[in-house]
Amino acid sequence: MNYHKLLTILVLLAVSCQKQQSTENTSQPEKTTTKKPNIIIFYVDDLGYGDVSSYGATLVNTPNIDKLADNGLKMTDAHCSAATCTPSRYSLLTGSYAFRNKAAILPGDAPLIIDTTMATIPSMLKKTGYNTAVVGKWHLGLGDGTLNWNNEIKPGPIEVGFDYCFLIPATGDRVPCVYVENHQIVGLEANDPLTVSYEGPIDDEPKAFEHPELLRYASDRQHSDDIINGVGRIGYMSGGNKALWVDEEFPDILTQKSKEFIQKNKDNPFFLFYSFHDIHVPRLPHPRFEGKTEMGPRGDAIVQMDWCVGEIVNQVEALGIAENTLIIFTSDNGPVLNDGYEDLAVEKLGKHSPAGPFRGGKYSAFEAGTRVPTIAYWPGKIQPKESSALFSQVDLFTSLAKLTQTAVENNDAPDSFNLLPVLLGESEKGREMLIEESVLVLSLRKDQWKYIPPTEKEAPWMIDKGIEGGFQTTPQLYDLSKDIGEQENVADQFPEIVKEMDAQLKIIETAKGTRQGFGL
Numbered sequence: 106m107n108y109h110k111l112l113t114i115l116v117l118l119a120v121s122c123q124k125q126q127s128t129e130n131t132s133q134p135e136k137t138t139t140k141k142p143n144i145i146i147f148y149v150d151d152l153g154y155g156d157v158s159s160y161g162a163t164l165v166n167t168p169n170i171d172k173l174a175d176n177g178l179k180m181t182d183a184h185c186s187a188a189t190c191t192p193s194r195y196s197l198l199t200g201s202y203a204f205r206n207k208a209a210i211l212p213g214d215a216p217l218i219i220d221t222t223m224a225t226i227p228s229m230l231k232k233t234g235y236n237t238a239v240v241g242k243w244h245l246g247l248g249d250g251t252l253n254w255n256n257e258i259k260p261g262p263i264e265v266g267f268d269y270c271f272l273i274p275a276t277g278d279r280v281p282c283v284y285v286e287n288h289q290i291v292g293l294e295a296n297d298p299l300t301v302s303y304e305g306p307i308d309d310e311p312k313a314f315e316h317p318e319l320l321r322y323a324s325d326r327q328h329s330d331d332i333i334n335g336v337g338r339i340g341y342m343s344g345g346n347k348a349l350w351v352d353e354e355f356p357d358i359l360t361q362k363s364k365e366f367i368q369k370n371k372d373n374p375f376f377l378f379y380s381f382h383d384i385h386v387p388r389l390p391h392p393r394f395e396g397k398t399e400m401g402p403r404g405d406a407i408v409q410m411d412w413c414v415g416e417i418v419n420q421v422e423a424l425g426i427a428e429n430t431l432i433i434f435t436s437d438n439g440p441v442l443n444d445g446y447e448d449l450a451v452e453k454l455g456k457h458s459p460a461g462p463f464r465g466g467k468y469s470a471f472e473a474g475t476r477v478p479t480i481a482y483w484p485g486k487i488q489p490k491e492s493s494a495l496f497s498q499v500d501l502f503t504s505l506a507k508l509t510q511t512a513v514e515n516n517d518a519p520d521s522f523n524l525l526p527v528l529l530g531e532s533e534k535g536r537e538m539l540i541e542e543s544v545l546v547l548s549l550r551k552d553q554w555k556y557i558p559p560t561e562k563e564a565p566w567m568i569d570k571g572i573e574g575g576f577q578t579t580p581q582l583y584d585l586s587k588d589i590g591e592q593e594n595v596a597d598q599f600p601e602i603v604k605e606m607d608a609q610l611k612i613i614e615t616a617k618g619t620r621q622g623f624g625l
């Protein structure tokens with residue numbers, strides 16, 4: 106072999122070695138970047154904008170949530186889609202405004218309101234290889250209208266895309282007060298079948314409205330039907346005695362179920378919808394959280410909820426999957442103090458401001474109804490930052506589809522915009538418009554304006570609860586750039602804007618959807 110030939114062979118060998126090395130080098134990071142991230146949504150119930158310390162609370166300390174806010178994206182103009190639970194959950198999971206399906210607060214025996222043919226976040230993620238679970242409050246109905254709680258409980262979460270569910274079926278204050286795991290009530294005994302009614306009493310047990318002396322704390326008439334665990338509830342149930350939950354155990358049981366799901370799925374992409382009971386009524390924190398604040402059970406429930414967040418985040422870190430896990434922390438509607446129980450939430454509030462700088466609260470058309478703490482946390486991927494981009498939970502569907510490179514079919518998630526760059530803190534370009542659904546009207550946000558249309562309807566029960574609904578018989582217009590507290594109605598000064606926004610609202614209301622190219 107002459108010298109030249111040898112040299113050529115050596116050079117070729119060197120080049121091919123280098124090539125191989127370089128493909129090895131590039132294939133390694135490629136592999137990690139294409140690995141689909143786990144997604145956890147912490148969905149807190151009735152948590153107001155001002156209820157956590159990273160959003161200004163001083164009378165309650167939430168170190169675990171603060172850690173997410175300080176090291177992630179802290180959003181200041183992010184909204185649940187409605188000021189009550191069922192519609193917000195419906196919108197979050199389906200990417201469709203709940204009013205298109207007239208979804209309102211459901212009784213505990215309501216049938217499932219998500220059409221099983223509809224795309225949902227879990228069904229969309231499942232298509233792309235995720236294992237999916239919901240743990241905690243459901244409140245989107247179960248069964249098809251002929252449900253027998255003693256048989257298979259379906260359709261429900263499993264039929265709309267979740268691989269696993271462990272549920273508080275409706276709310277903590279509504280019967281049935283039992284857990285549902287997948288298609289069964291946990292701990293139900295065959296010789297003690299469960300019956301549920303929202304019509305009237307179905308057994309001879311003492312009722313809260315007749316025997317307030319049996320209650321741990323007083324409740325209004327709506328929360329004074331059957332007595333479970335010493336607390337009056339909405340609705341009646343009979344049987345299922347061994348299956349009854351103990352409210353104080355919610356944080357431990359729900360956190361444990363979530364941890365088991367994460368542990369099992371640590372090696373494949375998973376989606377966990379951790380849907381809290383806290384800080385909804387009845388507020389019965391575990392004794393170890395009692396007295397953690399000066400604010401009584403409502404404040405203590407915030408501390409308890411923060412502890413649960415910490416438990417899950419610590420587990421994710423301990424498993425070494427934190428850098429491949431997107432965590433979203435938010436709430437289903439604004440704050441409420443007295444929501445039916447005399448639990449000292451009003452009396453012990455002190456200087457705490459559950460709504461932060463905003464007006465209104467749960468049920469309300471004012472900002473505090475839907476503007477809620479919202480954090481996106483993903484170490485190494487999302488840089489610590491505050492964002493004032495306008496964002497809605499209805500956008501999570503398309504944004505998460507984009508994140509996981511999953512196609513959104515034309516008819517799916519009709520109101521959900523791709524705001525992934527906002528969610529990852531890469532852009533401040535949020536929504537141009539936002540609908541805020543209250544119990545009586547839909548309001549519209551655009552530019553600096555907030556428009557609340559006139560209504561003849563009233564919500565007198567809100568006055569009893571001391572919540573400002575923001576409902577008036579004349580139009581309301583607020584300039585949020587100057588008046589974040591919605592104090593000065595400027596509708597008379599800007600009739601053109603009122604007219605324009607009213608017309609826009611009607612278009613959105615009657616359209617099939619608002620996503621680009623969909624029905625508009």
Ligand code: NG6
Nearest residue numbers: 151189190191210276278327444445
């Ligand atoms: C209301 C209940 C309230 C709460 C709410 C649902 C009355 C008077 N009030 O109807 O206590 O349960 O429904 O809250 O019954 S939510 O967060 O699930 O929307």
Ligand code: CA
Nearest residue numbers: 150151190437
């Ligand atoms: Ca709620």
